Amino acid sequence: MPNLHLFFSALGNRWWALMSCAVFTFIGVYAAATSKGGTWVFWASFVAAIVMLMVASFLVWRDEHEKLISEQTKLAKPDIRCEIREVFIDRIASESTVRLSDSFVTLALRLENHSPVPTTIETVAAVVHADGFTVTGRFLPLQLGHQTEKEVFPGDFRPYHELPIDTIITRTEPLSYGHHQDCWAHFFVEGLPPRDYKNAEVGLTLKDGLGESHECSKTLDFQLDKMKHS
16 A cells, blocks of 8 residues: 555654654753663653654644645635625716717626635626517726716706726725625626616626636616715
């Protein structure tokens, strides 16, 4: 059994190193100082040798355990869990017109990494199924001066500049193990008219910094012109 041979070889090396420590010197000095007999020295040395054997066994296990954890970490992949919590839809406005066939869609997300391997989110893609429409979203970093349309008075829609909202989905700060992050993903969606949608489905694909893809989807209502602003 080659594995057993390797274990006893490693154990013997560790045990021999421990047997060379100052414990047995201390036993001899103590026995001489207190006039202990040979029998006491024998049993004290025997107990010390057993204790050293147990310590050596632990050290061999620890070394192999650390190697295993190191290899598992190298082979491990991020495990990003995504929860789509809310969806908001907004009109797109230029200086003089409102685009009635396209919209901005913003997802309120909660991300959590269930792997000890930290990573960032590099790319985000969205697919929306709503009232017979099946459209894809183009991810947009949220910027100052992003212009949308609001109903100032009933029937009176005017363009305005949107303020930044909370935290954009991470591209610079790694998602660490066991800590969730609440954030937003902002999309330009061509072919989806800006209005309320009931029981619409949105699917999200996240690609992390190691190139791994993570998917989630949810069916919920799209809320027109109710996006949270700071």
